[in-house]
Amino acid sequence: MTAAANKESFMAQAPQVAAALPWLADADALQNDKAAGWMKALRSTGAEAFSQTGLPTLAWEGWQYTNLRALTPAKFRYSAEPVKFDAAKIPSPLLGAHRVVLVNGQYQPKLSSLPEHVTVMSLMEAADKNIAGIEEQLVTLGDLGKNPMTALNAAYLRDGFVLVVAKNRDVAEPIEVVFYNAGRDAAVYPRVMYRLGENAGCTVIERHCGEGAYFANIYASIVLESASRMRFYRFQEESEAGLHASNTVVQQQKGSSFEGFSLGMGAKLARQEFRLQLIDRAISSSIGGTYLMKGQQSHDFTVLADHFEPDGKSVQHFKGVVDDQARAVYQGKIHVRRAAQKTDGYQSHHALLLSPTAEASAKPELEIYADDVKCSHGATAGQLNPEAIFYLRSRGIPHDLARSLMVESFLGGAIEKVSYEPVRDIYFARVAAWLAGRGA
Amino acid sequence: MLKIKNLHVNAAGRPVLKGLSLEMKAGEVHAIMGPNGSGKSTLSYVLAGRDGYEVTDGTVEFMGQDLLSMEPEDRAALGLFLAFQYPVEIPGVSTTTFLKTALNAIRKKRGEKELEPAAFLKLQKQKIQQLGMDPEMMKRGVNVGFSGGEKKRNEVLQMAMLAPKLAIMDETDSGLDIDALKVVSEGVNALRGPETSFLVITHYQRLLDYIKPDIVHVLANGKIQKTGGPELALLLEEKGYADFYDATEAA
Ligand SMILES: Nc1ncnc2c1ncn2[C@@H]1O[C@H](COP(=O)(O)OP(=O)(O)OP(=O)(O)O)[C@@H](O)[C@H]1O
Ligand SMILES: [Mg+2]
Numbered sequence: 001m002t003a004a005a006n007k008e009s010f011m012a013q014a015p016q017v018a019a020a021l022p023w024l025a026d027a028d029a030l031q032n033d034k035a036a037g038w039m040k041a042l043r044s045t046g047a048e049a050f051s052q053t054g055l056p057t058l059a060w061e062g063w064q065y066t067n068l069r070a071l072t073p074a075k076f077r078y079s080a081e082p083v084k085f086d087a088a089k090i091p092s093p094l095l096g097a098h099r100v101v102l103v104n105g106q107y108q109p110k111l112s113s114l115p116e117h118v119t120v121m122s123l124m125e126a127a128d129k130n131i132a133g134i135e136e137q138l139v140t141l142g143d144l145g146k147n148p149m150t151a152l153n154a155a156y157l158r159d160g161f162v163l164v165v166a167k168n169r170d171v172a173e174p175i176e177v178v179f180y181n182a183g184r185d186a187a188v189y190p191r192v193m194y195r196l197g198e199n200a201g202c203t204v205i206e207r208h209c210g211e212g213a214y215f216a217n218i219y220a221s222i223v224l225e226s227a228s229r230m231r232f233y234r235f236q237e238e239s240e241a242g243l244h245a246s247n248t249v250v251q252q253q254k255g256s257s258f259e260g261f262s263l264g265m266g267a268k269l270a271r272q273e274f275r276l277q278l279i280d281r282a283i284s285s286s287i288g289g290t291y292l293m294k295g296q297q298s299h300d301f302t303v304l305a306d307h308f309e310p311d312g313k314s315v316q317h318f319k320g321v322v323d324d325q326a327r328a329v330y331q332g333k334i335h336v337r338r339a340a341q342k343t344d345g346y347q348s349h350h351a352l353l354l355s356p357t358a359e360a361s362a363k364p365e366l367e368i369y370a371d372d373v374k375c376s377h378g379a380t381a382g383q384l385n386p387e388a389i390f391y392l393r394s395r396g397i398p399h400d401l402a403r404s405l406m407v408e409s410f411l412g413g414a415i416e417k418v419s420y421e422p423v424r425d426i427y428f429a430r431v432a433a434w435l436a437g438r439g440a
Numbered sequence: 441m442l443k444i445k446n447l448h449v450n451a452a453g454r455p456v457l458k459g460l461s462l463e464m465k466a467g468e469v470h471a472i473m474g475p476n477g478s479g480k481s482t483l484s485y486v487l488a489g490r491d492g493y494e495v496t497d498g499t500v501e502f503m504g505q506d507l508l509s510m511e512p513e514d515r516a517a518l519g520l521f522l523a524f525q526y527p528v529e530i531p532g533v534s535t536t537t538f539l540k541t542a543l544n545a546i547r548k549k550r551g552e553k554e555l556e557p558a559a560f561l562k563l564q565k566q567k568i569q570q571l572g573m574d575p576e577m578m579k580r581g582v583n584v585g586f587s588g589g590e591k592k593r594n595e596v597l598q599m600a601m602l603a604p605k606l607a608i609m610d611e612t613d614s615g616l617d618i619d620a621l622k623v624v625s626e627g628v629n630a631l632r633g634p635e636t637s638f639l640v641i642t643h644y645q646r647l648l649d650y651i652k653p654d655i656v657h658v659l660a661n662g663k664i665q666k667t668g669g670p671e672l673a674l675l676l677e678e679k680g681y682a683d684f685y686d687a688t689e690a691a
Contacts, residue, residue, distance in 0.1 A: 386491070391528040391582075392538070394488045395598060396516035396546035405541060409532030409581075 020054035022074035026187070027155045029080060036127045038135050039157050046154025049144045056148055065329040065361040066300040070243055070269045076187035076215040078156055079104075085182045087111065091209060094235075095422055099176040105159035105190030105216075117169035118202070119162075123191055126162035133223065134162060137193055141221045141249045147273070149245045153189045153219040160190035160219075163204075167197030167225070174203040174231075174420070181242060183212020192220040196228035196256075203231040203420055209266065213241040220248040224256035226280070232260040233423045235430070238267035247273045254280035261418050263427055264291035264299045264320070265434060271300040271329075278305070278312040278340075285313070288417050290427070291320035291328050292434045293358075300329040305347075307340035307370075316347035319414035321407055322358035323438065333365040336373050345375040352410050353383050354403075404435040441466045441637055442606055447498035449479075449486050456482045458662035459498070464606070467634040471648055471673060472641045474659035475681050480641045481525050483659070484610045488522040489515050503605065516542075517549035519605030523595035523612045525641075530582040535594065538582045539564060539601050546602060567600045570630065572623050588615035596627050603631070608639045613647040625650030645677040660685035 024047050035043075055071055056063040083104040090111065093099055100120055101111035107122040114120050126134055144151045165171055181188055196202060208216065216238065224230055238244045244267040250258050264270055276285045291299045305314035314334065322328045334345035351360030364377040384406050392402035411431055418424040442464040449457040456479045464470055474480055486493050487500065489512035500507040503518050510518070530538065544554040555563070568575055571593055583591050592612050599607050609628075613621055628638065628651050640651060648656075648670060656672040658665045658681065665684045666672065676684075 385528075385530075387528045388530045390490050390512060391524070391530065392542070393512040394490075394516060394522055395538070395542035395602065396513050396549065397542050398513045398545060399511070401541065401545065402513075405533055405537075406530070409530075412532055 019072070020051045023054070023152060024051060024155055026078040030156065030158060033080070033158070035124065035158065036130075038139060039127055042139055042154050043157050046144055046151045046157065049151035050148055050155055053148050062302065062331065065327075065331070065363075066269075066271055066298065068269070071215065076185050078187040078189060080158060082106065083182055083186075085180070089211065090178060090180050091207065093176055094205060094207070094426055095174055095176065097174040097176050097205070099178060100161060100163065101178045101180065102159070102161065102190055103180050104182055104186055104214075105179070105188045107159070107161045115171050115173055115175065117166045118171055118175065119164045119166075121162055123160040123162060123193070124158060126193070131162055131164065133195060134193060137195065137221050137223050138191060141223075141251055143249070143275075147247060149217055149271075150219055150247050153191060153217050153247070156187075156189035157191055159188070160192045162193045163195070165196045165200040165202045165228075168199045169197070170201040171203070174205050174423070176205045176207065179206065179208045179216065179218065181210025181214045181216050181238070183210060183214050183239065183241075186214045188214060188216045190218050192218065194220070194222040194230070196224050196230055198225045199227040200225070201229040204233070205423060206232070206234040207237065208235065208244060208246070209237045210239045210242055212239060214239070215243045216245070218244075218246040220246065222248065222250040222258075224250065224252045224258060226254040226256060228253075228256045230256075230258050231420055232258065233418065233420070234260075234262035234272075236262060236264045236266055236270055236272060238270065240266070240268065242267045244270040244272070246271070247275070249275045249277065250285070251277045251279060252283045252285060255282045257284040258286065259419060260287040261415075261427070262289040262301070263430060264289065264301065265293075265430065267299075268296065269298045271302065273302045274304070276303075276305045276314060277308065278314065279308045281309045281311050283312045286315040286317070286417070288315075288317040288414050289320075290318070290411050290414050290431070291322075292431065293320065293326035293328050294323040294438065296325055298327040298329075300331070302329075302331040303347075304333045304335060305345060306335045306337075307343045307345065308337050309339055310341045310343070312340060313344040314346070316349075317414055317417055318349045319351070319411050320360070321352045321354055321411065322360050323354040325355075325357045327359045327361075329361050330379070331363040331365075332377070333367060334375050334377075336366075336368040336370050336375065338369040340370045341372045343370060343373040343375065345373065347377040349379045350410070350413070351381040352407065353381060354407075404432070407435055408432065441503055442639075443499075443501040445499045447483075447486070447500065448496040449482060450494040450496055451482055451492065455496075456662055457486070460659070460663055462657065462664055464637050464639065466605070466637055467632075468655065469632070469638045469640065469651060469653045471653040471656045472639065472659050473643065473656065473673060473676055478660050479662050480659055481610055484522050484525075484608045484639075484641065487515075487608060488512060488520065513545065514549070516602070516604075517546045521599050521602055521604035521607045523592075523599055523607065523609040525610040525614075527583050527591040527595055529584045531584050533582050534579050535582050536564065536578045539598065542598070543601055564601065567597055570600070571597055571627050573597060589617060589620050592616055593620065593624060596624050600627060600631060603636075605635060606637045606639065607631070608641070610641045611643065612640075613642055613644060621647065622650060645673045648673050658684045
C-alpha cells in the first residue's frame with residue numbers, strides 16, 4: 001500500500017448519510033446532560049464524522065475481509081438510563097482478583113473492588129474532577145478521522161471508566177475488568193482509559209461477555225508513562241448473538257513495556273483493533289492473540305505497531321483455528337517512521353483450518369521509512385497434517401484426542417508467550433474446553 | 441494370533457498386494473524381505489489402518505478379531521504396533537506428552553487404570569536408558585529435529601513403552617549405525633516373550649543376526665513367493681531375489 005493511500009482518511013469515502021442516521025438517533029438524548037464542554041465537543045465531532053460515512057463497507061481499505069452485514073439494519077439502541085440487570089449473571093472472578101464491573105458499559109462501583117494505589121471512577125466522574133491527562137488522552141488518541149467505529153463510540157461519549165495506577169507503584173495482583181452486556185438489542189459504547197504513572201506496573205484482565213443480542217463498541221485508550229509496565233489480557237467471550245467492535249490504542253512513552261494478549265472466541269461478529277504507538281525511545285511492545293471460531297462466526301484482529309523513535313521493539317504473534325463455515329482475519333502492520341532507526345519489528349499469523357468451508361485471510365504489511373531496521377513477518381494457513389493424525393492414532397490415541405492434541409500444540413505456540421502463568425493456564429483451559437465442546 | 445488370507449490391496453487404483461497370505465503364532469518372529477516397491481510398507485500400513493488403501497479382497501484376523509474393520513486406535517489397543525519406515529514429525533507435541541497420552545489411551549480402552557505421572561516417568565526413564573537415548577529429547581516435539589537414527593530409536597522406545605502383542609517393524613534397521621543396531625536389537629530382544637510376536641521387514645541379513653527370526657518370507661510382486669527358516673535370508677543375501685519371482689511380471 002502506498003503512503004498516500006494510507007493517509008487517506010475515511011472522510012474521503014463516499015457519503016452514506018442515510019445509513020448512518022439511525023445509528024446516531026439516540027445521541028440527541030445526551031444533549032442536556034452535565035458533561036464537560038470538551039466531552040460535548042467530542043460527541044459532536046464523533047457524530048459529524050460518523051454521519052459522513054456510516055459503517056465501513058467491503059470497499060474500504062482495511063475492511064475488505066470483514067463484512068458488517070450483521071449490523072444492518074441498525075436495530076441496536078443506546079440508552080443512558082441505569083441498566084437493569086441480574087447481578088447473579090455476572091461471571092465470577094477468574095482469579096479472585098480485584099475487579100471493575102461494567103454493565104452495558106456503565107460502571108458499577110458496588111460490584112467493584114480495587115487494590116491500593118489504583119484509582120477507578122466512572123468516566124463522567126473523572127471528567128468532572130478533571131483527572132490529569134483525561135481530556136488529552138480521550139480526545140487526541142481517539143483518532144476519529146480514521147475509524148468510524150471510534151467516531152460512533154465518541155458520539156455516545158458517557159459510559160466507561162478511568163483507571164489510574166500511581167507512579168512508582170507496582171500492583172502485584174491482577175485487576176479484572178468485566179464488560180458484561182445484558183442483551184435486549186442494546187448498543188453499548190463504553191470509553192475506557194487506563195493510565196500508568198511513571199515507573200508503575202500492573203496486570204489487567206479484560207473480560208467481554210454477556211447474553212442475548214447486543215452491539216458492544218468499545219474504545220480503550222492506554223497511556224503508559226515512562227518506564228511503566230503493563231500486562232493486558234483480554235477474553236472476548238461475547239454471547240453467541242453478540243457483536244463486538246473494540247479499538248485499543250496504546251500510547252507508550254520512553255522505556256515503557258506493554259504485553260498484550262487477546263483470546264477471541266465469542267460473538268457472531270467481532271473485530272478487535274490494536275494500535276501500538278511507540279512514541280519515544282527504547283520501548284518494548286508485544287501483542288498476541290488466538291481465535292477459536294466455529295459455526296458462522298467471524299473474527300478480525302487488526303493491528304498496527306507504529307514506531308516513532310529509535311530503539312523500539314514490537315512483536316505481533318497471532319494463531320487461531322477456524323472450523324465449520326467460520327471466518328478469521330488478521331491484518332497486521334509495522335509502520336517505521338523516518339526517525340525510528342534500530343527498530344526491531346516482527347509479526348506472524350498462522351491459521352489452522354479445521355473444515356474445508358472455513359476461511360482465514362491475512363494481510364501482513366511493512367511500511368518502513370527508516371533505513372537501519374530489522375523487520376520481518378510470516379503468515380501461513382493450513383490444515384492438520386493427516387500423516388501426523390494417523391501416527392498418533394496408530395499409537396492408540398483416539399481420533400478426537402489426536403486432533404485436540406495437535407490443535408492445542410499449534411495454539412500453544414502463541415499462548416506460551418503469555419508471561420503471567422495463571423492467565424496462561426486459563427487460556428489453555430479455554431482452548432481445551434472449546435475443543436471438548438466440539439468433540440474436536 | 442495373525443491370519444492374513446488372500447489379501448488384495450490397491451494403492452491409488454493400482455494393485456499392490458495381489459493375494460498375500462501369512463500366518464503368525466504368538467511369540468514368533470517373522471522376517472519379510474523383498475525388493476523395493478514390492479508392497480512391504482503397504483502391508484504394514486494396511487495392517488495399522490492407514491487411509492488411502494483399498495482392500496479389494498481377503499481377510500485379516502488379529503487376536504481373533506476382524507482387523508480390517510477396526511479404527512487404527514482400536515488396533516493399537518488390541519496390541520498392534522507399527523514402527524514406521526518414515527516416522528512422522530509432530531511439532532509442538534513433546535515426546536513425553538505423546539507417550540503418556542498414548543499409553544493412557546490404550547490402558548483406558550483396555551479398562552485399565554491410567555498410570556500415575558510418577559510411575560509413567562519411571563517407566564519412561566528405564567526404557568530411555570535401555571535404548572541409550574538422551575532424556576532431553578523427550579521434551580522436544582515428537583521426532584522434530586531428530587536424526588534418522590534417533591527417529592528409529594524413538595520408534596523402538598514407543599514400542600517398548602506400549603508393549604504390543606504384535607510389533608511390525610518396517611525397516612527399523614535402515615539409518616542405524618552399527619552400535620545403534622545392536623542397542624536397538626537388544627531392546628527388541630528384551631521384549632520377546634511367548635505372548636509377543638514380531639514382523640520384521642528388512643533388506644539386510646545383518647539385522648537378523650541380532651534378532652533371530654523363526655520364519656523368513658520373500659515378498660515379491662504382491663505375494664509371498666517363498667517361506668523358509670533363517671537360512672533363506674542368507675540365501676537371499678547371496679543370490680538376490682531373481683530366483684524367487686518373475687521380474688517381468690512385476691511391471
Ligand atoms: N499411497 C500410494 N499411492 C500410490 N502408490 C503407492 C502408494 N503406496 C504405495 N504405492 C505403490 O505401491 C508399491 C509398493 O510400495 P511399498 O511402499 O509398499 O513398497 P516397499 O516394499 O515397502 O518398498 P521399499 O523396500 O522401497 O520400502 C510401490 O510401487 C508404490 O509406489
Ligand atoms: Mg517400504
